[in-house]
Amino acid sequence: MKKPEWKLLQAKNAQSLKEHADVFPYCQYITMDDDAVRSSHATLDKKVFPANHPFWIDHMPPQDGDCRCQIIPLDKDDIAAMRREDAKLPPEARRVQMLATRRGKKISKVLLLRLVLCVVFPPLAVLDKGLPAILITALLMFFYWIPGVVAAFYFVLRGKR
Numbered sequence: 295m296k297k298p299e300w301k302l303l304q305a306k307n308a309q310s311l312k313e314h315a316d317v318f319p320y321c322q323y324i325t326m327d328d329d330a331v332r333s334s335h336a337t338l339d340k341k342v343f344p345a346n347h348p349f350w351i352d353h354m355p356p357q358d359g360d361c362r363c364q365i366i367p368l369d370k371d372d373i374a375a376m377r378r379e380d381a382k383l384p385p386e387a388r389r390v391q392m393l394a395t396r397r398g399k400k401i402s403k404v405l406l407l408r409l410v411l412c413v414v415f416p417p418l419a420v421l422d423k424g425l426p427a428i429l430i431t432a433l434l435m436f437f438y439w440i441p442g443v444v445a446a447f448y449f450v451l452r453g454k455r
């Protein structure tokens with residue numbers, strides 16, 4: 295099935311944002327600023343996010359067939375000037391959004407999961423480190439880890455009596 299026109303345009307916008315992120319590290323959301331703009335889109339009007347911010351994954355215009363919103367790529371000088379103007383405005387009116395990217399949180403979550411795996415099932419934690427790492431970890435686990443846990447359980451429970 296052929297993709298609708300707005301989907302193609304949305305994908306094109308996302309692609310160009312990604313490709314030019316080194317020159318234009320920020321991007322502004324722009325509505326048509328008339329009565330037909332939905333309030334959910336109007337609240338995003340003139341807001342600026344980093345080009346690699348996850349905001350653009352969920353809000354890349356056009357957001358549907360009726361959406362006429364657009365993006366404006368911005369370079370460092372644009373942002374510097376905008377920040378100076380933003381400083382005089384109340385926080386809710388400021389355009390440059392400096393929210394922490396979700397990507398950073400994701401990485402630390404993955405690391406945490408990995409550390410838990412190291413304890414729960416070591417070979418799984420080194421699954422992407424190559425076969426030797428997996429084999430060595432698996433061997434150590436079977437020869438040292440399980441006997442170690444069993445011994446620890448034995449001594450802990452024996453002391454309880």
Ligand SMILES: [Zn+2]
Pocket residue numbers: 325335355356357360361362363
């Ligand atoms: Zn829109």
